[in-house]
Amino acid sequence: MKQVFDRPRTLLDARFHYCPGCHHGTIHRIIAETLDRMELRENTIGIAPVGCAVMLYDYMDIDILEAPHGRAPALATGIKRSLPDRVVFTYQGDGDLASIGMGEIVHAANRGENITVVFVNNTTYGMTGGQMAPTTLLGQKTTTSPFGRDFRTEGYPIRMAELLAGLEGVAYSTRVTVSSPAHIRKAKEAIRKGFEMQLKGMGFSIIEVLSTCPTNWGMKPLDAQKRVLGEMAEYFPLGVFKERKQADFA
Amino acid sequence: MSAPAAGAAKRVLAKGNEAICHGAIAAGCRFYYGYPITPQNDIPEYMAAHMAEHGGAFLQAESEVATINMILGTSSTGNRVMTSSSGPGISLMQEGLSFMVGSQLPAVIVNISRSGPGLGGIAPSQGDYFQATKVAGHGDAHLICLAPHSVQEMYSLTMLAFDLADKYRNPAMILGDAIIGQMKEPYDPVPYVPAVPDKPWALTGARGRAARHIKSMFLKDGEIEVHNWKLRDKFRKIREEEVRFEPYMLDGAKIGIVAFGTAARVAKTSIQSARKEGIEVGMLRPITLFPFPEEQVRDMASGVQKVLVVEMNTGQMVEDVRRSTPHHERIHFFGKPCAVPTPDEILEQIRLLAGRKG
Numbered sequence: 001m002k003q004v005f006d007r008p009r010t011l012l013d014a015r016f017h018y019c020p021g022c023h024h025g026t027i028h029r030i031i032a033e034t035l036d037r038m039e040l041r042e043n044t045i046g047i048a049p050v051g052c053a054v055m056l057y058d059y060m061d062i063d064i065l066e067a068p069h070g071r072a073p074a075l076a077t078g079i080k081r082s083l084p085d086r087v088v089f090t091y092q093g094d095g096d097l098a099s100i101g102m103g104e105i106v107h108a109a110n111r112g113e114n115i116t117v118v119f120v121n122n123t124t125y126g127m128t129g130g131q132m133a134p135t136t137l138l139g140q141k142t143t144t145s146p147f148g149r150d151f152r153t154e155g156y157p158i159r160m161a162e163l164l165a166g167l168e169g170v171a172y173s174t175r176v177t178v179s180s181p182a183h184i185r186k187a188k189e190a191i192r193k194g195f196e197m198q199l200k201g202m203g204f205s206i207i208e209v210l211s212t213c214p215t216n217w218g219m220k221p222l223d224a225q226k227r228v229l230g231e232m233a234e235y236f237p238l239g240v241f242k243e244r245k246q247a248d249f250a
Numbered sequence: 251m252s253a254p255a256a257g258a259a260k261r262v263l264a265k266g267n268e269a270i271c272h273g274a275i276a277a278g279c280r281f282y283y284g285y286p287i288t289p290q291n292d293i294p295e296y297m298a299a300h301m302a303e304h305g306g307a308f309l310q311a312e313s314e315v316a317t318i319n320m321i322l323g324t325s326s327t328g329n330r331v332m333t334s335s336s337g338p339g340i341s342l343m344q345e346g347l348s349f350m351v352g353s354q355l356p357a358v359i360v361n362i363s364r365s366g367p368g369l370g371g372i373a374p375s376q377g378d379y380f381q382a383t384k385v386a387g388h389g390d391a392h393l394i395c396l397a398p399h400s401v402q403e404m405y406s407l408t409m410l411a412f413d414l415a416d417k418y419r420n421p422a423m424i425l426g427d428a429i430i431g432q433m434k435e436p437y438d439p440v441p442y443v444p445a446v447p448d449k450p451w452a453l454t455g456a457r458g459r460a461a462r463h464i465k466s467m468f469l470k471d472g473e474i475e476v477h478n479w480k481l482r483d484k485f486r487k488i489r490e491e492e493v494r495f496e497p498y499m500l501d502g503a504k505i506g507i508v509a510f511g512t513a514a515r516v517a518k519t520s521i522q523s524a525r526k527e528g529i530e531v532g533m534l535r536p537i538t539l540f541p542f543p544e545e546q547v548r549d550m551a552s553g554v555q556k557v558l559v560v561e562m563n564t565g566q567m568v569e570d571v572r573r574s575t576p577h578h579e580r581i582h583f584f585g586k587p588c589a590v591p592t593p594d595e596i597l598e599q600i601r602l603l604a605g606r607k608g
Contacts, residue, residue, distance in 0.1 A: 041456065042455055042456050042457040042458070043455045043457065044455055045327075045453050045454075045455060048465075054467060057461075057463040057465065060461075061456070061461050062455075062456055062461050063453040063454065063455055063456050063461055063462050063463070064453075064461070064462075064463045064464075064465075065322075065323065065326045065453055065463075065464050065465075066353070066463070066464065066465035066466060066467060067319070068319065068322075068345055068346060068349050071315070071316070071319040071322075071346070074311070074315075074316040074317075074319030074320050074322075074323065075319050075320070075322055075323035075326070076323060077309070077316075077320050077323060078281075078283070078319065078320035078321060078322060078323020078324035078325070078326070078327075078331070079323040079324065079326065079327055079453070080323075081281065081307045081309060081320070081323075081324065082280075082281055082307070082323075082324040082327045082329045082331075083327050083454065083455075086454070086455050087455075103312055103313060103315070103316065104312070104315075104316050104319070107311075107312040107316065
C-alpha cells in the first residue's frame with residue numbers, strides 16, 4: 001500500500017499545547033512541510049518568539065534560537081551575517097513584531113536582510129491573556145480595551161504587510177490566512193515563495209498570516225474562522241503587496 | 251592602521267580604543283555590531299574599516315537594543331563577536347545581556363564609560379561599576395568584568411575576555427573610560443593563541459546531527475531553579491579560578507590603595523611621589539572586577555594601617571572592599587565623580603593618611 005499522507009519529517013511527534021481552533025499548529029505544519037519539500041531541514045535555523053509559539057523547539061526538528069520579546073529580526077540578522085549560506089526564519093506574533101519589535105522588524109526589512117519572517121496576526125496578545133495588540137481591530141474588546149478599541153485613544157490597527165512593502169529592502173510581502181483548505185494552499189505557496197526569495201538572495205520576505213485566538217476572543221473555533229475571513233480580512237486584505245522579480249533585482 | 255599580528259616584534263603606538271580592536275581581531279573576532287555613542291566611536295569606526303579585510307562583517311545597528319540581539323544571534327552560531335558602547339547604550343543592552351547569561355552565550359562587550367546618570371556627560375567616569383559587576387540585566391546574572399589601566403591591557407585583556415567568555419559561555423565586559431580609550435601609548439602585541447573550545451551547542455543547521463536549541467526559558471517543574479544553581483556553580487568557579495590583580499609597591503606598605511582602571515594608573519604616579527617622601531604606600535589593583543579579588547584585599551587590609559579606595563565616582567567599589575575585610579575602620583574613600591583625579595590630589599590624600607602636612 002502506498003502511503004500518501006504523513007507527518008512531515010521536520011514536525012516532531014509531539015502534542016501541540018495550543019488551544020482548540022488556534023492556527024499555530026496549522027502554520028507550524030505548513031513551515032515543516034515546506035522545509036521538507038525544499039530539503040532545507042538540515043540547513044535551517046529558526047527563531048522562536050516570545051508568545052504562545054515560544055516553544056517552537058518542542059515541535060520542529062531544526063536548530064532553534066529563542067528570542068527576547070520582539071528582537072527576533074536582530075537575532076536573525078546576527079545569524080545570517082555570520083552564516084550567510086544557512087536559511088534563517090523568524091516566527092513572530094503581532095505584539096512581538098508590530099509593537100515591542102517594531103524597530104527591529106522595520107530596520108531588518110529596510111536593510112533587505114536576507115531572511116524570511118512568518119508573522120502570525122491574531123489581533124491580540126494570546127499568551128499573556130488577551131490584551132490589546134497593535135493589530136486589535138477598532139471596537140474589539142480585549143482585557144486592556146474593555147470598552148472596545150477606540151482610535152481616539154488607542155490609535156488604529158497597523159497593517160504590517162503593507163507598511164513593510166513600502167520599503168526598498170523588501171523582496172516579498174504578502175498576507176494570507178489558513179481558515180479554509182483553499183486558503184491553506186495559498187498560504188503554503190506564500191511560505192514556499194518566502195524561502196525561495198531567501199535562497200535566491202533577493203532580500204527580506206514577510207508572510208503575514210491572519211490567524212485565530214478563540215480562547216481570548218471568547219469564540220467557538222468555527223466562529224473564530226468566520227471572523228478571520230470576515231471583519232479581519234476586511235480590514236487586513238489578503239494579497240501580495242510586493243514581489244520582487246529576478247529581473248528588477250540588481 | 252591594520253591590526254598587528256599577535257607576537258609581532260615591533261611595539262605598536264595606538265589609542266586605547268584602537269588597541270581593543272587589535273586585540274579583538276587577534277582573538278579571532280570577525281563580527282562587530284554597534285551604535286554610535288561618545289566616547290567610544292573609534293571602535294566601530296575601526297571595525298567598519300577593517301572587519302571585511304579579515305573575512306568578517308561590520309554592521310551599524312539601529313539601536314543598542316538591536317545591537318545586543320545581533321550579538322546574541324552571531325554568538326549562537328559559535329562565532330566570536332564583540333560590541334562596544336558607553337553608559338546609556340550599555341543600559342539599553344541589559345535585557346539582551348540577561349538573555350545571553352541565561353542562554354549561556356559568550357561575547358565581549360566593551361563599555362568606554364562616560365558620566366551619568368542619564369545623559370550625564372562625556373567626561374570619563376567609573377560610575378558604571380555597580381552595573382558592570384553586580385548584575386547583567388534582570389535575574390541572577392553576572393558578567394565577567396575586566397578593567398584595563400593601560401593601552402597594553404586594552405589589547406591583552408580584550409583577548410583574555412574572549413577566552414574567558416568562551417570558557418564559561420558567558421558574556422564578558424571590558425570596563426574602560428574616556429581617558430583609557432583616547433590615551434595613546436605603545437603596547438607590545440604579545441604572543442597569543444586564542445583558546446577557542448569546541449562549541450557542541452552552536453546553531454549551524456542540524457546537518458547529520460540532532461537539532462539544537464538555545465533558550466533561557468525553563469517552564470517545567472523545578473527546571474529554572476536547577477538552571478539557576480547551575481549558573482551559580484559557574485559563577486562560583488569563576489570567583490575561585492579567574493581572579494586577577496596587580497600588587498604595586500606593597501612591600502612594607504602601611505597605607506594600601508585600592509583602585510582600578512584610570513584611577514589606578516594615576517595612583518601609581520602618586521605612590522611613586524609619596525615613596526620619595528618616605529611614605530610607605532602601595533596599591534592592590536583589581537584587574538578583574540567580577541570576580542573581585544576579595545581574598546587579596548582582605549590580606550592586604552589586614553597588613554596595613556590604612557586603606558585608601560580611590561574611584562572616579564561617589565563610592566561603589568569601596569562597598570566591595572568593605573565586604574572583603576572586617577577592618578572597616580581602616581577604610582578611607584577618595585572619589586572624583588566624572589573626573590580624573592590628578593596625581594597631586596591622590597598624593598594629598600596619602601599625605602593626610604600618613605599624618606603629613608600638605
